[in-house]
Amino acid sequence: MAAEAAAAAGAGTADGLSLPPRAISARRAGLADRVYTALVLASVWLVLLLAAGLVAALIWESWEAIRTFGFRFLVTSEWDPVAGEFGALPFIYGTLVSSALALLIAVPLSLGAAIFLAELAPSWIRPPISFLIEMLAAVPSVVYGLWGIFVLVPWLRDWVQPILGRTLGFLPLFQGPPYGIGMLAAGMILSIMVVPYITSVSREILLAVPGSQREAALGLGATRWEATRMAVLRYGRSGLIGAILLGLGRALGETMAVTMVIGNRPEIAASLFAPGYTMASVLANEFTEATSDLYVSALVEIGLLLLAVTVVVNGLARFLVWSVGGPARGGRE
Amino acid sequence: MTKRSFLTVMLLAIPLAWLPAPADAQLLMNGAGATFPYPIYSKWFEEYIKVDPEVRFNYQSIGSGGGIRQITERTVDFGASDGPMTDEQLKKAPGELFHIPTVLGAVVATYNLPGNPQLSFSGDVLADVFLGKITKWNDARIKALNSSASLPDQPIVVVHRSDGSGTTYIWVDYLCKISPEWEQKVGRGTSVKWPVGLGGKGNEGVAGQVKNAPGSLGYVELAYAITNKLPAARIRNQAGKFIEPTIESTTAAAAGAAKSMPADFRVSLTNSEGTEAYPVASFTWLLVYKDQPNETKGRSLVKFLWWAIHDGQKHPAALLYAPLPAPVVKDIEAKIKQITFSGRPLLAAQ
Numbered sequence: 001m002a003a004e005a006a007a008a009a010g011a012g013t014a015d016g017l018s019l020p021p022r023a024i025s026a027r028r029a030g031l032a033d034r035v036y037t038a039l040v041l042a043s044v045w046l047v048l049l050l051a052a053g054l055v056a057a058l059i060w061e062s063w064e065a066i067r068t069f070g071f072r073f074l075v076t077s078e079w080d081p082v083a084g085e086f087g088a089l090p091f092i093y094g095t096l097v098s099s100a101l102a103l104l105i106a107v108p109l110s111l112g113a114a115i116f117l118a119e120l121a122p123s124w125i126r127p128p129i130s131f132l133i134e135m136l137a138a139v140p141s142v143v144y145g146l147w148g149i150f151v152l153v154p155w156l157r158d159w160v161q162p163i164l165g166r167t168l169g170f171l172p173l174f175q176g177p178p179y180g181i182g183m184l185a186a187g188m189i190l191s192i193m194v195v196p197y198i199t200s201v202s203r204e205i206l207l208a209v210p211g212s213q214r215e216a217a218l219g220l221g222a223t224r225w226e227a228t229r230m231a232v233l234r235y236g237r238s239g240l241i242g243a244i245l246l247g248l249g250r251a252l253g254e255t256m257a258v259t260m261v262i263g264n265r266p267e268i269a270a271s272l273f274a275p276g277y278t279m280a281s282v283l284a285n286e287f288t289e290a291t292s293d294l295y296v297s298a299l300v301e302i303g304l305l306l307l308a309v310t311v312v313v314n315g316l317a318r319f320l321v322w323s324v325g326g327p328a329r330g331g332r333e
Numbered sequence: 334m335t336k337r338s339f340l341t342v343m344l345l346a347i348p349l350a351w352l353p354a355p356a357d358a359q360l361l362m363n364g365a366g367a368t369f370p371y372p373i374y375s376k377w378f379e380e381y382i383k384v385d386p387e388v389r390f391n392y393q394s395i396g397s398g399g400g401i402r403q404i405t406e407r408t409v410d411f412g413a414s415d416g417p418m419t420d421e422q423l424k425k426a427p428g429e430l431f432h433i434p435t436v437l438g439a440v441v442a443t444y445n446l447p448g449n450p451q452l453s454f455s456g457d458v459l460a461d462v463f464l465g466k467i468t469k470w471n472d473a474r475i476k477a478l479n480s481s482a483s484l485p486d487q488p489i490v491v492v493h494r495s496d497g498s499g500t501t502y503i504w505v506d507y508l509c510k511i512s513p514e515w516e517q518k519v520g521r522g523t524s525v526k527w528p529v530g531l532g533g534k535g536n537e538g539v540a541g542q543v544k545n546a547p548g549s550l551g552y553v554e555l556a557y558a559i560t561n562k563l564p565a566a567r568i569r570n571q572a573g574k575f576i577e578p579t580i581e582s583t584t585a586a587a588a589g590a591a592k593s594m595p596a597d598f599r600v601s602l603t604n605s606e607g608t609e610a611y612p613v614a615s616f617t618w619l620l621v622y623k624d625q626p627n628e629t630k631g632r633s634l635v636k637f638l639w640w641a642i643h644d645g646q647k648h649p650a651a652l653l654y655a656p657l658p659a660p661v662v663k664d665i666e667a668k669i670k671q672i673t674f675s676g677r678p679l680l681a682a683q
Contacts, residue, residue, distance in 0.1 A: 285532075289524065
């Protein structure tokens with residue numbers, strides 16, 4: 001029905017365009033507009049309903065766990081499928097820490113690459129470099145995971161972690177035996193995976209900054225770095241935060257590559273060398289073989305929490321965008 | 334759409350309309366469950382076409398938990414599981430479910446030490462390593478079992494499966510039988526709360542970690558260890574002999590348990606009797622309803638089961654599964670004969 005109506009509406013306007021405007025009867029125009037509005041409105045409702053349905057289904061399926069554990073689920077670290085004791089804290093912690101670590105590494109790297117591509121690079125070199133960076137986004141995450149196991153993890157274990165342990169070992173962050181596998185490996189894999197997203201969006205934003213901004217800064221005697229920092233980055237900052245958010249969204253939900261290198265141990269450890277666990281990983285690992293109802297329900301509640309964490313983190317970031325610079329200027333936001 | 338293009342579409346659609354017809358003549362059996370026996374099951378389904386061209390199988394290897402759920406909800410014709418269903422799970426099913434053993438698998442302890450010497454373990458040492466009570470390779474208790482091997486003064490990095498798995502179930506079931514402390518602190522399940530160690534996803538995740546990290550000790554499926562030429566420890570069985578994990582010693586585990594086989598086959602074969610039995614072995618089962626809801630499908634299913642436990646048993650060895658021992662096949666025959674449609678047995682006397 002909807003499709004026929006759409007076709008009719010489309011045909012109507014197409015015919016109308018070939019005729020002088022006054023030949024379109026007011027009645028037809030009114031009908032076309034109404035159909036158009038109804039269709040667009042229907043799409044938005046459908047999307048909202050889908051989102052609401054998803055949340056409702058997650059709550060419904062996790063009800064048993066919510067009823068059994070209540071708030072305790074969020075603040076306890078016990079995850080024992082045999083005894084039927086479930087607490088999500090180590091998974092929430094792992095998701096947040098691995099994503100934060102990923103951003104810590106990826107943001108300077110991506111912004112640096114984006115600034116080079118938008119501001120400094122000779123124009124002939126931009127397309128191939130952009131293409132190569134965007135290629136990273138096309139690599140399947142299981143390939144990143146395998147690369148992590150066979151290349152990154154041995155390198156971390158044999159070189160990076162012993163050196164970090166010797167030099168910065170007084171910090172709790174870099175203590176413990178160097179397994180290679182663990183939170184650090186997960187953060188590094190994630191950072192490589194989010195770099196292409198942050199880089200390409202940031203580059204677009206920087207390119208959208210009007211040239212007059214740069215000219216004005218350079219005209220006042222600023223160096224290139226000063227011009228970039230004060231005239232370009234400030235101008236596009238809300239858009240740049242949007243780009244970082246996109247990367248964060250990817251890092252929070254990434255499953256396969258993280259599962260393969262994080263060590264999958266539901267514990268909260270201060271050291272980045274220690275194994276950890278994320279919400280997405282525990283779902284991927286345990287859902288297929290979960291047999292008891294309470295177990296399945298606890299896993300679904302983890303899914304619900306992952307959604308909630310994503311919404312909260314995004315909300316906070318929106319707030320940040322709003323507080324640094326009001327509405328969009330030159331960016332996505 | 335013009336009249337002509339409409340006609341073209343209709344003409345093109347006519348042959349398409351014919352296509353499903355031959356498929357209707359075939360019988361499609363739907364199954365779901367364990368991933369561990371998936372390679373042998375797909376081999377069987379392929380071979381069985383030669384026996385009965387009318388039957389096609391569609392098997393989804395979604396995991397034992399999913400297989401149990403789907404057969405309980407009757408969304409599939411048969412389920413498959415690496416661990417026996419619990420009494421509680423059986424009670425939830427709308428009818429009586431049979432466990433039909435199909436092949437056996439074993440789990441081996443694999444490790445990474447300089448030169449990879451052939452190691453031997455006893456169950457209590459393995460349990461204490463996995464409990465975190467033995468932490469070094471040169472621990473006196475490991476040394477006592479391996480006097481000829483040179484064991485380094487190096488921490489043992491325990492590696493276990495992070496995903497819920499029948500392999501894990503078999504491994505911890507063995508540890509439970511040997512170590513009361515393990516049973517009380519950790520227990521058995523497809524996922525457990527590991528006292529120590531790193532989790533790797535899948536056999537490949539565990540093997541990858543073990544291969545990469547000197548001093549690590551993990552467990553993988555026998556077939557995976559053989560194909561990837563991983564070092565596999567000998568493990569002491571109930572009779573006190575150190576047994577190398579092989580297909581023969583796995584079958585011997587079922588043979589050892591044959592005389593005390595329970596009627597429903599829901600039996601653990603770990604630490605089983607028999608001087609040649611490898612102690613970390615298990616059946617994998619197909620789950621079928623005793624009273625079949627559909628006569629045609631039920632008849633085809635019992636014919637397939639009968640074929641699988643007889644002629645089908647020549648295929649497992651090539652895929653590194655252990656075939657059923659003869660005395661157990663006799664017991665399963667009796668079970669298959671009990672499968673009925675509305676009270677009448679489906680299998681004609683063989």
